[in-house]
Amino acid sequence: MNAGPQATLQGNQRAGYRYSGIPSSGPADLISHAIANRLVGNHASESGIEITYGPFSAEFRAPAAIALAGAVAPTSLNGRMASFHETVFVKQGDFLEVGRPDHGLRTYLAISGGIVGDEFLESGSTYLPAGLGGFGGRALRSGDVVETSPGTEMALGRERTPDALKFPLGNSFALRASEGPDYTGGGVPLWTEQYKATRRASRIGIELDGAFPEIDAIANLPSAGIFPGALQLPPQGRGFLLLPDCQTTGGYPHILQVNRSDRHLLGQIRPGDSVMFLHRTREQAAGDLMKKQELIASWIHGFRL
Amino acid sequence: MRTPVIVPCGDDALRLVTRATEDRQAIARALRGSGIWDEVVIGRESVTVQFDPSALGPAKALDMLKRAVKADIEAALVGAPVLKLRVRSDETNAPDLADCAAANNCSGNEFLNTLGRSTLRVDMLGFAPGFAYVSGVDPNLMGGRLDHPRQRVRAGSIGFIKGYLGIYALDGPGGWPIIGRTDATLFDKAASDPFLLSPGAEVQIEWT
Known part of the structure; x- marks a missing residue:
């Protein structure tokens, strides 16, 4: 394969170990990953390839069912256009090429059977900063060969993602969010301001440029548990929105939290995109989450965000 | 409480x-x-x-x-484990000990002796996988972060910042001045509980 700027194996989230300093990792866009898996008959927890802003290409050494979801990019199989959001059957020697997406940042490639990676604490997801899980703890490189689990039966029928589950991606994101523990409410109108994602963007977090409230004693908060979706405000005055590989504790003011219902979108924000936050109460947020979860679960049995 | x-x-x-x-x-x-x-x-x-x-x-x-x-949370630290670590603090393993000691107007040995009189306990794990914040350090010892963080600190390294020791379970970047290093296996990828140190554990260090 040719892996492009950054492609990693991601499967289920590594849940329940944050007290040891181990973040969840897993797909930055949880829904797209689950959709790709569903199209090839895999459980949502199976590992697939998270492709960050193509180009990516791979030759198949064995027949398989594959599927692509997430940021839609020009894609071809043996030179012919290939579609996203449907099951594609490949033969030995077939060649898949995924280009750069027009919108969004991460494309998910699932392969029937799931890709075998290093299991660490019940998850095969890659955590790059510590080199754990996935493909020897590292990003995929050109020339790597990955294997699927042996003995798995290929999905028989061709499946398509229902339209209601395809989240359109553009250059602006409106994310539903709730107040964080260090929210002050004063000064800058956090809920109407438009922010811009800077070039500092990784699986750890995305930096946002724009007007933020001024917070006293900015660097002096005692370290406390934080989670993906948190918007932190470091002293240099730019917001930092946390993604699945973020640290488990942090001492910067945590001013708002992107709600669980919309956290999957964080994985699709690319440098230059604009970001707005929509104010939700915690009760509204729980309702939003249930609604989205039910929608996805109507097609992906048992799906949870 | x-x-x-x-x-x-x-x-x-x-x-x-x-x-x-x-x-x-x-x-x-x-x-x-x-x-x-x-x-x-x-x-x-x-x-x-x-x-x-x-x-x-x-x-x-x-x-x-x-x-x-x-509910029943009166029980404090009953049964918390005690971990003994042998820590080497020669120049290779403790590149910042001399500076830390100088900042406190004492020798490296005096600095470590003062540390040795502290009752140390793992306060929390965070920052990086298994990174232990250890509290209980004699508050009279002064010291802050390095001006230029290291790209790579070796696993087992012990850092010091006023009031705390920070123990690196894995290789990784870090800004704590390093005053020693232990050979103990702090991280075992294959274990169900991969880290030797856990919150609440008492840490007894033998500085060598």
């Missing part, structure tokens, strides 16, 4: 603010044992829990956390 303050952290997390180390360790253990919370994270002055709002509504979560705290 005084009733801790509870602060919501967005839509799916709640934070208990309480300063005493014993309280935090005991609360965290009780919360983790309850099976209700997805994550229970100890902070410097807090315990933060994460829950699934589609299974446990925000009002109910708050109520359950209040009840959990009122």
Whole structure:
């Protein structure tokens, strides 16, 4: 394969170990990953390839069912256009090429059977900063060969993602969010301001440029548990929105939290995109989450965000 | 124990603010044992829990956390493990010891002797996988972060910043001045509990 700027194996989230300093990792866009898996008959927890802003290409050494979801990019199989959001059957020697997406940042490639990676604490997801899980703890490189689990039966029928589950991606994101523990409410109108994602963007977090409230004693908060979706405000005055590989504790003011219902979108924000936050109460947020979860679960049995 | 303050952290997390180390360790253990919370994270002055709002509504979560705290958490640090670490502090393993000592107008040995009289306890793990913040360090010892963080600090390295030791379980970047290094296996990828140090554990260091 040719892996492009950054492609990693991601499967289920590594849940329940944050007290040891181990973040969840897993797909930055949880829904797209689950959709790709569903199209090839895999459980949502199976590992697939998270492709960050193509180009990516791979030759198949064995027949398989594959599927692509997430940021839609020009894609071809043996030179012919290939579609996203449907099951594609490949033969030995077939060649898949995924280009750069027009919108969004991460494309998910699932392969029937799931890709075998290093299991660490019940998850095969890659955590790059510590080199754990996935493909020897590292990003995929050109020339790597990955294997699927042996003995798995290929999905028989061709499946398509229902339209209601395809989240359109553009250059602006409106994310539903709730107040964080260090929210002050004063000064800058956090809920109407438009922010811009800077070039500092990784699986750890995305930096946002724009007007933020001024917070006293900015660097002096005692370290406390934080989670993906948190918007932190470091002293240099730019917001930092946390993604699945973020640290488990942090001492910067945590001013708002992107709600669980919309956290999957964080994985699709690319440098230059604009970001707005929509104010939700915690009760509204729980309702939003249930609604989205039910929608996805109507097609992906048992799906949870 | 005084009733801790509870602060919501967005839509799916709640934070208990309480300063005493014993309280935090005991609360965290009780919360983790309850099976209700997805994550229970100890902070410097807090315990933060994460829950699934589609299974446990925000009002109910708050109520359950209040009840959990009122329940049996008087038991402090009974049964917390004691870990003995041999730490080497020659020049290779302790590149910043001389500077730390100089900042306190003493020799490296005097600095380590003062540390040796402190009762050390793992306060929390965070920052990086298995990175242990160890509290109890003699508050008279001064010291801050390195001006230029290192790209790579070796696993087992012991850092010092006023009031704390920081123990690196894995190789990684870091800004703590390094005053020693242990050969103990702090991280075992294959173990069900991969880290030797856990919050609440007492750490006894033999400086060599």
